[in-house]
Amino acid sequence: MDYFLVKNIHSTAALLTITLFTLRGVWMLGWPHLLNKRWVRVVPHVVDTILLASAIIMLFLISLNPLTQGWLLAKIMGLAAYIVLGTVALKRGRTRLIRLGAFIGALTMFFYIYAVAFARHPWPL
């Protein structure tokens, strides 16, 4: 399997993930009923699965243990934080303010992961 093809799939899935998350976050704030559409409940999970699967395939292709690389550990921890904040923002947050705060936090975390991906360093700035 071609590494650069998988990397392109991973990068495309990353862009799709944040586009869909931003869309759902905006809908959650202004038009929550739209979140019940069937495709909205299915497509983001498919894209997230592709994002993670392509990450794992790349690690196999270059025989990299993510636990020994600071920047990959940072991505994994950032991803965990992004998932928790994203769940609070779209589902679990009890008030609008909590959801809004979690939404902004999740977006910030996503851009941190994105910057880490390009810098290949846990402190990309």
Ligand code: HEM
């Ligand atoms: C929200 C989660 C993630 C986002 C937004 C993301 C984003 C990206 C992007 C944009 C690239 C391309 C960077 C470039 O073109 O130089 C990339 C590369 C990569 N990512 Fe991710 N990623 C995420 C999660 C992960 C996870 C969890 C892992 C595995 C622990 C991972 C492993 C990799 C690897 C191995 C590369 C290739 C690096 C290279 O060859 O330069 N990613 N990621």
